[in-house]
Amino acid sequence: MTAYRYDGTFAGFLTCVWDALESGTEPVEFLCSGDEVSLWETRRPATDAEKARRLYAALAKRVSPAFQKLVARGFLTCLPEKELDLLALIRRGLREGDRVRLDLSNPVMARVNLALTKMWTEWDHLKGFIRFSDLDGALVGEIEPKNRVLPLLAAHFAARYSGERLVLYDRTHREAFVSDRGRWRLLPAEDFRMGPAGSEERAFRAMWRKYYQTIAIEGRLNPKCQSAHLPKRYRHVMTEFITDREMEQSLPGQTGGALPRTGEKAIEG
Amino acid sequence: MEVMDKLTILADAAKYDAACTSSGVVRGGRPGMIGTATNSGCCHTFSADGRCVSLLKVLYTNYCCYDCAYCVNRRSNDVPRTAFTSRELAELTIQFYRRNYIEGLFLSSAVLKSPDYTTERMIETLRLLRTEYRFNGYIHAKAIPGADPGLTHELGLLADRLSVNIELPSESSLQLLAPDKTRAAIFKPMAQIRDGAAQSKAELKLYRHAPRFAPAGQSTQMIVGATPESDRHILSLTEGLYRKYRLKRVFFSAYMPVSDHKSLPVPAGFKPPLLREHRLYQADWLLRFYGFTAREILDESHPNFDAALDPKSDWALRHPEFFPVEVNRADYEALLRVPGIGMRGAQKIVTARRYGPLSFEGLKRLGIVMKRAQYFITCSGRMLPGLRCGSDSVYRRLVGLEQAELGSGESWQQLSLFEGGAE
Numbered sequence: 001m002t003a004y005r006y007d008g009t010f011a012g013f014l015t016c017v018w019d020a021l022e023s024g025t026e027p028v029e030f031l032c033s034g035d036e037v038s039l040w041e042t043r044r045p046a047t048d049a050e051k052a053r054r055l056y057a058a059l060a061k062r063v064s065p066a067f068q069k070l071v072a073r074g075f076l077t078c079l080p081e082k083e084l085d086l087l088a089l090i091r092r093g094l095r096e097g098d099r100v101r102l103d104l105s106n107p108v109m110a111r112v113n114l115a116l117t118k119m120w121t122e123w124d125h126l127k128g129f130i131r132f133s134d135l136d137g138a139l140v141g142e143i144e145p146k147n148r149v150l151p152l153l154a155a156h157f158a159a160r161y162s163g164e165r166l167v168l169y170d171r172t173h174r175e176a177f178v179s180d181r182g183r184w185r186l187l188p189a190e191d192f193r194m195g196p197a198g199s200e201e202r203a204f205r206a207m208w209r210k211y212y213q214t215i216a217i218e219g220r221l222n223p224k225c226q227s228a229h230l231p232k233r234y235r236h237v238m239t240e241f242i243t244d245r246e247m248e249q250s251l252p253g254q255t256g257g258a259l260p261r262t263g264e265k266a267i268e269g
Numbered sequence: 270m271e272v273m274d275k276l277t278i279l280a281d282a283a284k285y286d287a288a289c290t291s292s293g294v295v296r297g298g299r300p301g302m303i304g305t306a307t308n309s310g311c312c313h314t315f316s317a318d319g320r321c322v323s324l325l326k327v328l329y330t331n332y333c334c335y336d337c338a339y340c341v342n343r344r345s346n347d348v349p350r351t352a353f354t355s356r357e358l359a360e361l362t363i364q365f366y367r368r369n370y371i372e373g374l375f376l377s378s379a380v381l382k383s384p385d386y387t388t389e390r391m392i393e394t395l396r397l398l399r400t401e402y403r404f405n406g407y408i409h410a411k412a413i414p415g416a417d418p419g420l421t422h423e424l425g426l427l428a429d430r431l432s433v434n435i436e437l438p439s440e441s442s443l444q445l446l447a448p449d450k451t452r453a454a455i456f457k458p459m460a461q462i463r464d465g466a467a468q469s470k471a472e473l474k475l476y477r478h479a480p481r482f483a484p485a486g487q488s489t490q491m492i493v494g495a496t497p498e499s500d501r502h503i504l505s506l507t508e509g510l511y512r513k514y515r516l517k518r519v520f521f522s523a524y525m526p527v528s529d530h531k532s533l534p535v536p537a538g539f540k541p542p543l544l545r546e547h548r549l550y551q552a553d554w555l556l557r558f559y560g561f562t563a564r565e566i567l568d569e570s571h572p573n574f575d576a577a578l579d580p581k582s583d584w585a586l587r588h589p590e591f592f593p594v595e596v597n598r599a600d601y602e603a604l605l606r607v608p609g610i611g612m613r614g615a616q617k618i619v620t621a622r623r624y625g626p627l628s629f630e631g632l633k634r635l636g637i638v639m640k641r642a643q644y645f646i647t648c649s650g651r652m653l654p655g656l657r658c659g660s661d662s663v664y665r666r667l668v669g670l671e672q673a674e675l676g677s678g679e680s681w682q683q684l685s686l687f688e689g690g691a692e
Contacts, residue, residue: 104617131369208365211325
């Protein structure tokens, strides 16, 4: 029984896969640096950007570009033990070719696809539900997603607000998307606080809240339907559901605030 | 008057318009401009009534020279009146858009002075947004029936989508309740928008920079339950609108009494026909994506929806000869007719069986919900083992499922999940 320990990055994961394929190791778990101890014998291949790059290219070339994307996107999901499922898929892909992607009723494939569907749903929700505040000319916002959707949201917002300065902070994965007039990057950021808003910003927030309340038709109130479309977990950072004070205090959501960096596993225990 | 007060009055006056979609057009970011648009649209929040809020939906003004019985803005109604200036509205749109509150603007208006005058004010606002504020996001504008065609055309060059509300499902109802509007006046701009959009598309093929006229097409809305038309009448009308006028969407709005007009009496205990509206949307979905015709869904012997059952299950029970459908062989169109199998499910089945035959277990793993579908399918020639299904008991079970999902009959869900969705 063998475990892998790596740094939590995609390159680190691909390095482990390389090692597993090369040595014939069948790991029973993947651990990220810093957290739990394992009962099993542990391999710790140092993240090797070159190996990762070559394996990543091979996924497109030997299987298909769509398969490569499936693995890369799958790594962004919050699927528990996603590394084991993705490793299994990579093994099959290299053996059987792109046909693997048709095998939707296979348990591993079904699990990964379901996780991907949930991630895209979250991405789609957040494209709409994110709220920015104009703080000294920069647009600043926060999210607390289950999946690591920030890299997927970045391109959308960079294009939409190409003339603006933007900061979007992901509390769950503790990283920030920073864009300056169309040029953007992702940065790790341990701590983040919104800061107070000026009077103009407060005025627009107030108008939005008023608008939001006004457009609901009294004779059709339907909180169940509302919750089905706008789950409560998004609301603690949405302007129309919170006060200015709450926005500045960056209160944690129902999930209990920021998780450890390699959080998916920590919350299972 | 403060902008805050204007916003309150003019959003309140616009809220009965059902459409709030931002779909049907793709535009990437452009240097020096603000905004993008995506084909599937985007919901930015959901109001307490469960409806998608995608656009800033306001009237330019609620001063109106008409007196339509069903309308909250009719001139005989005693409500506070106001109007935006174009500058106020453009500024508000941009500031809301920057904060990601909205996907764009839905601009409608009561008829101030005349249809031409009103349309000119709307054009002025949109032009300000598009040129001075360099707004590249979504704009939906209401074409005002009776306006000069040249003005409507100008409006369509600035907006992504235009709509003309047909308001009521028949001419006689229109005469009774909206004496200032005629059927002809409503269908004229509709035809103009259809032809303008077709022409613009043809020109775009020749010249890449030809001006785009209403690239996201047009939609309309009608009020259901204020007048006595049958569901079948409404659904055939809807089908005709899709075919004849190439509409992208037809919206239904359960009648909410907002008036005590003499030709529109409100019986004691009247409730808006929300379930009927829901059934119409379900049937509308069947028309647009599932290959059904209006005649198949409702006919002379069957002119209204079964309140207890969704239209697709209803059709399936009336057509036992079509079932069971063999999951491993049926084509996509046949799979779509199975209650409980939607577009995504049918696509997954078609993909997965290319790898190998599907079992019931496999179907479940694909995410197909079996509680309705199980009565109508076979896997490699077999029904689900242990399933009992006389046609009476299937009806009862499907009704039971429907009741459980709709709740007490008051708190059931609207299809608004899809309202910003794919077209």
